[in-house]
Amino acid sequence: MTETTPRPRSAPPREKREADRILLIDDDPLVREYTRVRLAAEGFSVITADGGRDGISLAEGELPDLVLLDVRMPGMDGYEVCAALKKSDLTRDIPVFFLSAQGDTKNRVQGLDIGADDFIQKPFNPDELFARIRARMRIAELEKENRHLLAAERATNERLAAALAELKEKDDLLMEELRLARRIQEGLLPVRLLEVSGADFAARYRPSGEIGGDLYDVIPISKTEFGVMIADVSGHGVPAALVAAMTKVTLSTWANVIPSPAKLLKKINEEMTPLLRLGQFLTMLFGVVNVETRTLRFATAGHPGPIVVRRDGKTEPIEAAGLVIGAVRTDPGTLSEPKETEVALRAGDRIVFYTDGLTEVHNETAELYGEERLLRSISRHRLSTLERMIDGILEESERFRGSAPAADDAAVVAVELIPLAPDD
Numbered sequence: 001m002t003e004t005t006p007r008p009r010s011a012p013p014r015e016k017r018e019a020d021r022i023l024l025i026d027d028d029p030l031v032r033e034y035t036r037v038r039l040a041a042e043g044f045s046v047i048t049a050d051g052g053r054d055g056i057s058l059a060e061g062e063l064p065d066l067v068l069l070d071v072r073m074p075g076m077d078g079y080e081v082c083a084a085l086k087k088s089d090l091t092r093d094i095p096v097f098f099l100s101a102q103g104d105t106k107n108r109v110q111g112l113d114i115g116a117d118d119f120i121q122k123p124f125n126p127d128e129l130f131a132r133i134r135a136r137m138r139i140a141e142l143e144k145e146n147r148h149l150l151a152a153e154r155a156t157n158e159r160l161a162a163a164l165a166e167l168k169e170k171d172d173l174l175m176e177e178l179r180l181a182r183r184i185q186e187g188l189l190p191v192r193l194l195e196v197s198g199a200d201f202a203a204r205y206r207p208s209g210e211i212g213g214d215l216y217d218v219i220p221i222s223k224t225e226f227g228v229m230i231a232d233v234s235g236h237g238v239p240a241a242l243v244a245a246m247t248k249v250t251l252s253t254w255a256n257v258i259p260s261p262a263k264l265l266k267k268i269n270e271e272m273t274p275l276l277r278l279g280q281f282l283t284m285l286f287g288v289v290n291v292e293t294r295t296l297r298f299a300t301a302g303h304p305g306p307i308v309v310r311r312d313g314k315t316e317p318i319e320a321a322g323l324v325i326g327a328v329r330t331d332p333g334t335l336s337e338p339k340e341t342e343v344a345l346r347a348g349d350r351i352v353f354y355t356d357g358l359t360e361v362h363n364e365t366a367e368l369y370g371e372e373r374l375l376r377s378i379s380r381h382r383l384s385t386l387e388r389m390i391d392g393i394l395e396e397s398e399r400f401r402g403s404a405p406a407a408d409d410a411a412v413v414a415v416e417l418i419p420l421a422p423d424d
Contacts, residue, residue: 019045020137023064025055025081026099027073031122035068035099038126044133052076056084059091065137069116071100071107079114086115093143095136099124145195146220156187157252160245163187167242188248194218196226198291198420202386203413206357206394208406213240213282214355215248216413219255224292227255230413231284232303232355243282246275251286261286262299262340269301269325269335281326285353289345294417296343296351301325304356305341307375309382311348315375318343347419350386352378357410358393361401369400386414 022044026032029050036046047062049055052075059067067085071078078098085091095117100107108119118132193201201218213233221227229251233243250271251264258264264286272282287298287306298306298318305320322338345351354374361369374393381392390412397410
């Protein structure tokens with residue numbers, strides 16, 4: 001038997017409906033009706049089932065946003081229902097909350113091991129239940145957006161691979177190569193940065209007027225970790241754009257396979273060195289930020305180290321080491337791993353990653369901008385939003401250059417760790 005709260009006649013399609021839909025599976029009609037009424041009063045759209053098999057059918061047909069599931073039911077118990085939902089391609093990503101009078105550790109562990117997202121003991125506090133539901137739905141929405149970003153990145157990589165194949169077939173037509181190279185460059189930089197609970201991001205790219213080889217990205221690693229990549233390919237024009245594109249594809253292939261930044265850079269060096277022309281090289285920094293442990297692990301290949309901006313205002317340039325990618329042409333696999341560094345962070349700290357086009361700027365009198373001026377600029381803008389901080393840094397570098405020609409493009413990525421809880 002199934003029930004549902006009243007809905008408008010012309011209900012919108014699922015992806016456009018306003019109310020979050022909850023499937024409630026409980027064999028006790030009094031508990032089922034009480035819970036349904038309370039959820040409906042909070043603005044949720046509720047469908048109900050009085051047994052496990054009926055609930056599974058409803059879940060596969062309605063695809064609710066969340067399932068509230070009783071543990072002890074005749075026929076299929078809650079554990080069996082949860083296991084079935086997690087095995088189905090249609091329902092495996094739907095969050096499941098157990099509602100049970102059995103709240104001991106053994107039952108909680110059993111439920112969570114099966115795949116449940118939460119375990120709430122009866123009789124439950126309605127306000128706590130609503131808060132947990134909304135918190136899990138916010139997480140689900142972020143996960144959904146991240147899946148969309150991953151799908152978009154895969155599509156971008158496919159387009160880049162197709163563009164590269166086309167470019168190689170037509171390298172006798174210079175104008176066609178230039179057009180494709182520009183298209184590649186525009187596709188390398190992410191339109192939107194990753195959204196992660198516990199961190200904010202901002203990035204800017206300043207071209208020098210030619211097709212350059214600066215690139216950056218923020219990559220999901222796990223629920224609590226993300227990777228930041230920033231790289232700089234030597235030279236300009238078609239060769240730099242091609243190397244940048246191949247670097248992006250190589251990174252996407254290995255970033256989620258190799259957890260260590262140092263080992264990842266060693267692998268990228270092995271893959272990329274045979275593809276570089278004589279005299280070509282690239283620098284790269286790859287770091288992994290854990291929002292739970294508040295740490296940054298990174299390694300560099302000839303790239304400037306990050307700058308940590310503490311919440312108390314102190315700026316800390318982190319020393320970097322490592323040979324550029326392409327430095328060793330004969331058997332690059334024998335090259336040792338670069339040094340891996342770990343930095344402890346706190347909520348409110350910021351990390352600035354950049355390419356050397358930001359500091360290796362000369363003015364009309366050939367004076368170098370340098371790292372010290374960059375550190376002072378960061379200090380001046382540290383209280384601004386991430387976006388305004390980066391804009392301020394780039395504007396000061398441009399003012400210093402004056403009328404001197406821009407020798408290189410520049411990229412900046414900034415990360416801020418934000419509190420995971422109000423008292424964090």
